[in-house]
Amino acid sequence: xxxxxxxxxxxxxxxxxxxxxxxxxxxxxxxxxxxxxxxxxxxxxxxxxxxxxxxxxxxxxxxxxxxxxxxxxxxxxxxxxxxxxxxxxxxxxxxxxxxxxxxxxxxxxxxxxxxxxxxxxxxxxxxxxxxxxxxxxxxxxxxxxxxxxxxxxxxxxxxxxxxxxxxxxxxxxxxxxxxxxxxxxxxxxxxxxxxxxxxxxxxxxxxxxxxxxxxxxxxxxxxxxxxxxxxxxxxxxxxxxxxxxxxxxxxxxxxxxxxxxxxxxxxxxxxxxxxxxxxxxxxxxxxxxxxxxx
Amino acid sequence: xxxxxxxxxxxxxxxxxxxxxxxxxxxxxxxxxxxxxxxxxxxxxxxxxxxxxxxxxxxxxxxxxxxxxxxxxxxxxxxxxxxxxxxxxxxxxxxxxxxxxxxxxxxxxxxxxxxxxxxxxxxxxxxxxxxxxxxxxxxxxxxxxxxxxxxxxxxxxxxxxxxxxxxxxxxxxxxxxxxxxxxxxxxxxxxxxxxxxxxxxxxxxxxxxxxxxxxxxxxxxxxxxxxxxxxxxxxxxxxxxxxxxxxxxxxxxxxxxxxxxxxxxxxxxxxxxxxxxxxxxxxxxxxxxxxxxx
Amino acid sequence: xxxxxxxxxxxxxxxxxxxxxxxxxxxxxxxxxxxxxxxxxxxxxxxxxxxxxxxxxxxxxxxxxxxxxxxxxxxxxxxxxxxxxxxxxxxxxxxxxxxxxxxxxxxxxxxxxxxxxxxxxxxxxxxxxxxxxxxxxxxxxxxxxxxxxxxxxxxxxxxxxxxxxxxxxxxxxxxxxxxxxxxxxxxxxxxxxxxxxxxxxxxxxxxxxxxxxxxxxxxxxxxxxxxxxxxxxxxxxxxxxxxxxxxxxxxxxxxxxxxxxxxxxxxxxxxxxxxxxxxxxxxxxxxxxxxxxx
Numbered sequence: 001x002x003x004x005x006x007x008x009x010x011x012x013x014x015x016x017x018x019x020x021x022x023x024x025x026x027x028x029x030x031x032x033x034x035x036x037x038x039x040x041x042x043x044x045x046x047x048x049x050x051x052x053x054x055x056x057x058x059x060x061x062x063x064x065x066x067x068x069x070x071x072x073x074x075x076x077x078x079x080x081x082x083x084x085x086x087x088x089x090x091x092x093x094x095x096x097x098x099x100x101x102x103x104x105x106x107x108x109x110x111x112x113x114x115x116x117x118x119x120x121x122x123x124x125x126x127x128x129x130x131x132x133x134x135x136x137x138x139x140x141x142x143x144x145x146x147x148x149x150x151x152x153x154x155x156x157x158x159x160x161x162x163x164x165x166x167x168x169x170x171x172x173x174x175x176x177x178x179x180x181x182x183x184x185x186x187x188x189x190x191x192x193x194x195x196x197x198x199x200x201x202x203x204x205x206x207x208x209x210x211x212x213x214x215x216x217x218x219x220x221x222x223x224x225x226x227x228x229x230x231x232x233x234x235x236x237x238x239x240x241x242x243x244x245x246x247x248x249x250x251x252x253x254x255x256x257x258x259x260x261x262x263x264x265x266x267x268x269x270x271x272x273x274x275x276x277x278x279x280x281x282x283x284x285x286x287x288x289x290x291x292x293x294x
Numbered sequence: 295x296x297x298x299x300x301x302x303x304x305x306x307x308x309x310x311x312x313x314x315x316x317x318x319x320x321x322x323x324x325x326x327x328x329x330x331x332x333x334x335x336x337x338x339x340x341x342x343x344x345x346x347x348x349x350x351x352x353x354x355x356x357x358x359x360x361x362x363x364x365x366x367x368x369x370x371x372x373x374x375x376x377x378x379x380x381x382x383x384x385x386x387x388x389x390x391x392x393x394x395x396x397x398x399x400x401x402x403x404x405x406x407x408x409x410x411x412x413x414x415x416x417x418x419x420x421x422x423x424x425x426x427x428x429x430x431x432x433x434x435x436x437x438x439x440x441x442x443x444x445x446x447x448x449x450x451x452x453x454x455x456x457x458x459x460x461x462x463x464x465x466x467x468x469x470x471x472x473x474x475x476x477x478x479x480x481x482x483x484x485x486x487x488x489x490x491x492x493x494x495x496x497x498x499x500x501x502x503x504x505x506x507x508x509x510x511x512x513x514x515x516x517x518x519x520x521x522x523x524x525x526x527x528x529x530x531x532x533x534x535x536x537x538x539x540x541x542x543x544x545x546x547x548x549x550x551x552x553x554x555x556x557x558x559x560x561x562x563x564x565x566x567x568x569x570x571x572x573x574x575x576x577x578x579x580x581x582x583x584x585x586x587x588x
Numbered sequence: 589x590x591x592x593x594x595x596x597x598x599x600x601x602x603x604x605x606x607x608x609x610x611x612x613x614x615x616x617x618x619x620x621x622x623x624x625x626x627x628x629x630x631x632x633x634x635x636x637x638x639x640x641x642x643x644x645x646x647x648x649x650x651x652x653x654x655x656x657x658x659x660x661x662x663x664x665x666x667x668x669x670x671x672x673x674x675x676x677x678x679x680x681x682x683x684x685x686x687x688x689x690x691x692x693x694x695x696x697x698x699x700x701x702x703x704x705x706x707x708x709x710x711x712x713x714x715x716x717x718x719x720x721x722x723x724x725x726x727x728x729x730x731x732x733x734x735x736x737x738x739x740x741x742x743x744x745x746x747x748x749x750x751x752x753x754x755x756x757x758x759x760x761x762x763x764x765x766x767x768x769x770x771x772x773x774x775x776x777x778x779x780x781x782x783x784x785x786x787x788x789x790x791x792x793x794x795x796x797x798x799x800x801x802x803x804x805x806x807x808x809x810x811x812x813x814x815x816x817x818x819x820x821x822x823x824x825x826x827x828x829x830x831x832x833x834x835x836x837x838x839x840x841x842x843x844x845x846x847x848x849x850x851x852x853x854x855x856x857x858x859x860x861x862x863x864x865x866x867x868x869x870x871x872x873x874x875x876x877x878x879x880x881x882x
């Protein structure tokens with residue numbers, strides 16, 4: 001008899017995410033153990049409880065999900081989780097703080113439906129935030145050129161530097177930091193890009209309508225902001241592959257269906273082995289496999 | 295395939311109610327997500343997780359229960375829940391802070407087993423508390439005259455004024471504030487009433503034995519206090535339709551079976567649609583439907 | 589139809605134990621209600637929710653588990669739980685703070701596989717701690733002589749005195765407090781004992797290799813410390829009935845399989861009645877029954 005599928009939800013917020021909980025249940029989790037206010041320092045004891053309660057043959061039916069609105073705390077928690085494991089005594093782990101990994105994977109996969117990623121050029125607005133950095137990472141790995149944009153050039157440069165340290169210089173040779181303001185855009189940057197991703201904080205307009213209109217080579221524009229006003233003026237939150245001239249547009253809800261499918265599939269996959277670790281790249285690959293089945 | 299029935303329990307207490315949890319499970323909830331220390335300000339994020347995780351056809355399998363010992367905080371939470379919804383993107387909600395709605399519905403329905411409510415006169419002791427106010431509301435809607443009693447006349451008057459604002463002047467023309475002390479009762483008030491409800495705080499004697507005996511027109515007396523001493527002297531907590539002279543008596547446990555049935559039926563009903571909101575009146579109607587099936 | 593099996597997990601830690609949760613689920617618990625930061629003062633309301641939600645015939649499908657790393661707080665919580673019950677309105681309860689009861693039961697039963705307990709003499713290192721005291725209690729009830737050892741003789745004497753008050757003088761006539769240091773052992777004590785239990789805090793060496801070698805009458809040595817260095821030098825954490833000369837050795841993980849079986853069996857047993865209370869002795873008996881089926 002198989003042991004029931006148990007997911008331990010580790011969340012740094014005071015109330016663990018209802019969103020992540022419902023998706024987990026709909027992905028077949030039979031018992032969800034929700035933990036809020038989790039900090040890296042209190043992870044060890046919780047992880048031991050996942051490691052030492054089932055025999056090796058059943059460890060794939062226990063898994064850990066790390067979420068919470070603070071993405072960097074989630075990363076620290078996930079690092080601590082992995083450090084607690086030893087040898088084959090481990091369970092599979094998915095990291096998706098604030099939905100950043102599943103959202104970034106969905107955005108890049110949505111773009112890939114309409115344009116070849118390799119050798120395209122993408123402009124990533126809000127590129128220093130958690131989703132923006134993940135979108136950039138996923139694009140670079142697919143050999144796309146990336147203009148990582150921030151209002152503050154220094155911050156863009158720091159983010160690019162950190163990415164080079166993480167991914168290596170070769171893959172990051174296609175990465176370039178740039179600064180911008182919503183209404184005063186370097187025309188050259190807009191002209192160069194085929195793909196546009198709006199990954200800024202809620203409530204900030206990243207690009208105005210005139211600038212968007214002037215970007216004549218754009219094939220896909222994706223605005224991941226779900227709260228009005230739009231991050232990219234003219235894209236509606238429910239846009240889903242809406243053709244506007246030579247451009248295809250997606251809004252946050254329009255891309256949300258794919259994000260949900262990826263999230264669910266990743267949770268299901270967690271229970272197939274006991275040694276998986278899902279960060280942005282692994283989650284992207286799960287999504288890519290779903291796309292080939294479309 | 296149907297999505298599993300998920301209930302999100304929002305509770306303002308530090309530990310969400312075990313009582314509400316067990317009733318939910320016995321009403322068929324498959325996954326209960328318990329949240330304690332919920333405040334109106336942190337409701338929005340939790341509700342979004344209920345709204346945005348399932349397609350329209352499955353939203354009736356997610357619901358929200360608002361409980362907690364502080365009834366007015368529960369009301370504020372429920373108001374915030376409803377404000378977070380928009381258009382058809384919503385789930386059904388039940389409000390039952392401290393069991394006040396199911397208790398009040400059970401008490402009024404128990405009384406209705408033995409007396410016609412319309413044109414009766416009810417004396418509601420502890421009428422300014424959460425259960426007392428709900429008992430009064432339910433009676434007024436059934437065209438019963440209500441003497442809303444408090445030790446402090448000012449508080450009774452304030453409660454009546456608030457009820458007029460909420461329910462309208464016409465329905466409240468039958469509502470009258472009065473003050474009392476346990477041993478010095480206006481004989482006229484006791485003489486006028488056919489129904490008596492004890493809704494005071496635990497440990498307070500609301501009416502002594504002599505006063506009760508002098509209320510010669512009483513047909514039903516219900517004491518909702520579960521902790522000794524009795525709120526209405528002479529009624530035992532386990533009384534369930536105990537005939538004493540021309541009067542029928544109920545204690546808190548005696549009325550508790552009906553309360554439980556109503557609570558369970560209301561939870562079951564939550565999952566039949568995605569746009570229900572259950573406050574005292576809706577819960578009373580669910581109970582009334584159960585009573586016709588007896 | 590049977591009501592689902594609900595376990596209410598009361599834990600004094602800020603995050604209720606994942607370990608206890610997984611074991612409960614694997615023992616057939618259908619709905620686990622996890623409560624952290626539980627204190628004796630907030631037990632009553634939670635227990636009422638377990639008592640008053642199901643009819644007498646279904647109360648055996650609700651149970652309470654008291655855990656948490658602070659064993660004495662767990663004992664106080666369990667005492668409060670029992671005081672809240674009245675008459676037949678109660679549910680079964682298991683107390684296993686920090687796994688102390690299941691660990692002690694497993695250790696004593698492991699020893700009993702290799703030696704007759706009655707009239708043996710056991711040396712219990714770290715005998716004043718929660719596991720050590722429970723090991724001593726279980727041994728005494730099986731008519732084993734017990735040397736309860738602490739680094740501090742005063743603490744050993746206080747622990748023995750408390751045990752006499754709890755168990756009675758007759759059963760404790762076989763109990764004797766002694767003090768020790770890891771490298772300077774009273775040779776007579778080592779010489780007298782057939783059974784050795786290491787129940788000290790993690791990270792403390794209780795007995796060095798030379799002293800262990802000098803204990804020539806030892807038949808069984810069990811080190812319950814799971815974190816290096818070993819509490820008893822020379823016993824590995826994974827030792828499971830490893831024969832070394834005339835001695836059989838167990839480490840914490842080696843005894844852990846039996847502990848898990850006992851823990852699971854005790855949880856299953858909780859749901860057979862509504863009036864059980866499982867402390868060390870009852871859990872030991874459940875384990876003893878498992879051993880006879882081997």
